[in-house]
Amino acid sequence: QAGVAMRNGQLVAEQRAMRDQLEHRAFHDGLTGLPNRARFLQRLEESVTRPAPEDEQAAVLFIDLDRFKPVNDSLGHDAGNELLIAVAQRLVGSISAHDIVGRLGGDEFVVLLDRVRTADEATVVAERLVTALNEPFVVASHEVAISCSVGIAIAPRPFTNPAELVRRADQAMYRAKAGGRARWALYQAGHDTASVTRLQLEADLRTALQRDQLRLVYQPVYRAYDQSIVAVEALVRWDHPQHGAIPPSTLIPMAEESGLIVDLGRWVLRTATRSHAQWRQAPRGGSLLLGVNVSPSQLNHPGFSADLDRILGETAMPPSSLLLEVTENVVALGSELVDLLSALRARGVRLALDDFGQGQTSLRHLRELPLDVLKIDKVFVDGLAGEESLDRAIVRSVIGLAHELGLRVIAEGIESENQLQLLREMRADLIQGYLLHRPTGPDQISVLLGGVPAPVDARVAAGARA
Ligand code: C2E
Ligand code: CA
Ligand code: CA
Numbered sequence: 209q210a211g212v213a214m215r216n217g218q219l220v221a222e223q224r225a226m227r228d229q230l231e232h233r234a235f236h237d238g239l240t241g242l243p244n245r246a247r248f249l250q251r252l253e254e255s256v257t258r259p260a261p262e263d264e265q266a267a268v269l270f271i272d273l274d275r276f277k278p279v280n281d282s283l284g285h286d287a288g289n290e291l292l293i294a295v296a297q298r299l300v301g302s303i304s305a306h307d308i309v310g311r312l313g314g315d316e317f318v319v320l321l322d323r324v325r326t327a328d329e330a331t332v333v334a335e336r337l338v339t340a341l342n343e344p345f346v347v348a349s350h351e352v353a354i355s356c357s358v359g360i361a362i363a364p365r366p367f368t369n370p371a372e373l374v375r376r377a378d379q380a381m382y383r384a385k386a387g388g389r390a391r392w393a394l395y396q397a398g399h400d401t402a403s404v405t406r407l408q409l410e411a412d413l414r415t416a417l418q419r420d421q422l423r424l425v426y427q428p429v430y431r432a433y434d435q436s437i438v439a440v441e442a443l444v445r446w447d448h449p450q451h452g453a454i455p456p457s458t459l460i461p462m463a464e465e466s467g468l469i470v471d472l473g474r475w476v477l478r479t480a481t482r483s484h485a486q487w488r489q490a491p492r493g494g495s496l497l498l499g500v501n502v503s504p505s506q507l508n509h510p511g512f513s514a515d516l517d518r519i520l521g522e523t524a525m526p527p528s529s530l531l532l533e534v535t536e537n538v539v540a541l542g543s544e545l546v547d548l549l550s551a552l553r554a555r556g557v558r559l560a561l562d563d564f565g566q567g568q569t570s571l572r573h574l575r576e577l578p579l580d581v582l583k584i585d586k587v588f589v590d591g592l593a594g595e596e597s598l599d600r601a602i603v604r605s606v607i608g609l610a611h612e613l614g615l616r617v618i619a620e621g622i623e624s625e626n627q628l629q630l631l632r633e634m635r636a637d638l639i640q641g642y643l644l645h646r647p648t649g650p651d652q653i654s655v656l657l658g659g660v661p662a663p664v665d666a667r668v669a670a671g672a673r674a
Contacts, residue, residue, distance in 0.1 A: 236312040238297035239289055244309060248318055252370040255322050260365045267330035269319040270359040270377035271299070271337060272643050275388045276315035277465045279352050282541040287348035294345050295354075302340045303333060316373060327394060329360055334358040342390060350540050351572035355390035357381050361397070388457045400638030410466045412448065413459070417471050424479050425647035429499065429618060429640040429654060431484025432632050437656055439497035439531060441489075441640065442480040444472070464505045473506040477519050482528075483650040499531045500560065501544070502537050503510050516656045527556035531581060535562045536573050545555035550578045560618070564588075564606070571606075574613055582610045586621025586635070592630050604634045613636070 235247035241590055273295065275325065279417045280288035292315065299309045299317055308320040319337070324330050341356040359381025363373050380395035385394060416422055426440035447453045463469040480500055485491035506512060523527035532552070538545050553559055557590075558580040561573065565585035575580065586605065591599030603619075610617050619631045622641030631639060 209647050213568070216431075222412035237313075239313050240293055242296055242300075242317075243308060243310040243561050245312050246309065248308065248312070248320070249370050249374070249426045251308050252320050252373065256363050256367040256370055256373065257367055260323075260581040263325050264365050265325070265362050266367070266373075267321040267324045267327075267333075267360060267362045268373045268377040269321065269337065269392075270361075270374065270381040271317040271319065271328065271356050272358075272381050272385070273315035273341070274355045274357055274385070275352060275464075276463060277356065277467075278503070278537070279347075279540075281505055282508050282545075283341050283348055283352070291345055291352065291354070294347065295341060295356075298343075299337060302336050307333075308644055312374075318377070324362065327360070330360050330362060331392060334360055338390060338392060344491060350542075352540055353537075356386035356412055357389050358392035358395045358400075359384055360392060360483070375673075384513065385462075386454075386458050388455070389461060391395055398609065409448075409451075410462060410566060413446070413463065413466070413468055413472075416446060416448075416555070417468065421449075422472070422475065423649075424476065424483070425649060426480075426483070426653050427640060427646040427647040428637050428653070429497075430644055432636050432639050435639075435644070437492065437496070439532070440653055441499035441647075442501070443478060444476055460503060464503055467505075469503055470509045470511070473502060474515050474519070476500060477516065478522070481523050482526045482612055483518055483653070484525060484529065486650070487654060490654055493657040493659060495652075496527055496532050496657065497558070498525075499533055499560065501533045504534070504545070507534070507538060507548060508541060513548065515517065516552070516557075525587065528558060529558050531558045533560045533562040534577075535563075536570070539573050539576065546577060553578045554579070571609065574610065574615070579613075579615055579619055581618055582606075582615045583618045583620055586641075589623075589627055589631070589641070590618055592627050593624060600630065600634075603631075607634050607636055637644060 235244060236242065237244045237251075245463060252266070252268065276288070277468050279291060292311075295315075296309065296311065296317070299319065303309060303319060304320075306322050308322070310320075311320045312318055319333070321333060337358055338356060343353060344351050344353045346352075359377045359379065361373050361380060368374065376395040380393045384393040386390050401503070424442045425445055426442055428437050429439035429441060430436060431438050444456055445461050446452050462467070463472045464485035465568050474496065477500055480498055484496065484498045487496055520530070534549070538549070549559055559578060560581035560583050561577060561579050562583045563585045563589035564582055584606065588599065588603050588606075592603060594632055616637040618640055619636040619639040620640040622628050622631065622639055622643045624643060627641075628639060644655075654661050
């Protein structure tokens with residue numbers, strides 16, 4: 209009998225363990241071990257319906273990673289998972305014990321702040337989360353830089369609709385993204401109807417691409433010693449029919465995350481090379497270099513080389529007139545991408561390392577990547593104006609090193625005569641910035657090259673609009 213009782217006890221214990229396990233599975237995210245959506249909503253409901261002192265509110269922070277998809281696409285699924293786990297750990301480490309972090313799925317996380325007295329208390333935590341995720345991560349022995357956008361919604365207690373609170377925080381997160389990412393935004397009731405959801409904007413972008421609603425502007429790049437025009441850089445613009453100008457800082461990451469960057473990038477290349485074909489006819493347009501920004505996810509797409517060939521062929525554009533601008537992020541994509549860049553360069557296409565000075569700049573990349581041009585970022589250029597001579601010393605030696613490696617240097621974001629003067633003294637080869645010329649339409653570039661604007665029908669054919 210004792211045996212039977214023991215056996216029963218064992219069964220009960222086993223069943224309990226299994227039930228606990230199933231329950232845990234039903235309510236936790238398998239990858240990070242954090243509460244999942246269902247569990248988070250439960251906890252949120254408990255929190256917002258609990259009677260509490262009048263000045264005690266609950267806040268939901270909706271967190272979305274800004275550059276997760278490119279990392280996941282390029283380094284692979286395992287690395288992506290590793291990154292999500294590390295993100296979860298940082299989030300947990302950045303909040304206090306009575307608050308809760310959950311994972312909604314993908315690269316979306318939520319935080320419940322159980323007791324806040326003012327909105328400021330919530331924004332302080334949001335700021336801390338943004339800062340925490342701004343620090344680089346190391347996954348699959350690559351250093352990767354991501355960031356996060358955080359939306360905050362605050363509910364007075366009692367509040368009966370926890371899902372609504374998450375929706376509001378999501379809405380606010382979207383505004384944080386639209387504002388340029390790596391930041392937080394607070395939900396405001398008035399913005400509810402006026403603002404758009406991310407999905408809507410993504411759908412609009414798809415349509416904009418199909419209907420040719422994007423346009424390109426071009427910023428001239430000049431030779432430093434005689435200020436003659438040497439190149440133009442193509443920069444994409446989207447004038448949204450309802451929401452006005454959507455800046456590239458919103459548009460490009462959104463295109464990367466939704467995969468639309470491949471179509472968008474192809475459109476940019478095609479449109480820019482067509483304009484270039486027009487400019488080549490102008491008196492000073494024969495040797496104009498065309499700078500086109502390409503993002504890592506675009507390069508990583510298997511069809512990139514073939515597309516590029518086809519597009520260059522369409523207007524018989526000499527490959528050596530094309531300057532592809534890539535950022536240091538491509539290094540994180542590994543050696544295959546470096547091989548691809550080498551192959552492009554072997555065919556005559558020129559390569560620039562863009563944004564040098566922003567983020568985790570490393571001089572090593574100058575040697576690892578097959579480059580022709582180094583673009584010194586506005587951050588460095590801005591630093592020149594101050595009394596601080598350190599920035600000057602750095603820029604001076606970077607330019608010197610670039611020259612030793614056989615690279616030409618473009619200094620960009622020049623806004624003052626003072627900066628221009630210093631950069632000339634430091635032997636920057638090429639200069640670009642609002643001081644010299646703002647980005648402008650293709651016709652204006654024709655004029656700068658001593659030509660006349662293209663006739664209207666040719667303009668339509670070139671896909672360019674005023
Ligand atoms: P970027 O490649 O570093 O481009 C230079 C940015 O600096 C442009 O911003 C340009 O308008 C701005 N700029 C130039 N001179 C000055 C100056 O003197 N002062 C200031 N404050 N700004 C100056 P924009 O057009 O907003 O583009 C932002 C970024 O979006 C670009 O940075 C580039 O990374 C990306 N982007 C733009 N077009 C494309 C595209 O067609 N494809 C891809 N993949 N990325 C693009
Ligand atoms: Ca650029
Ligand atoms: Ca740049």
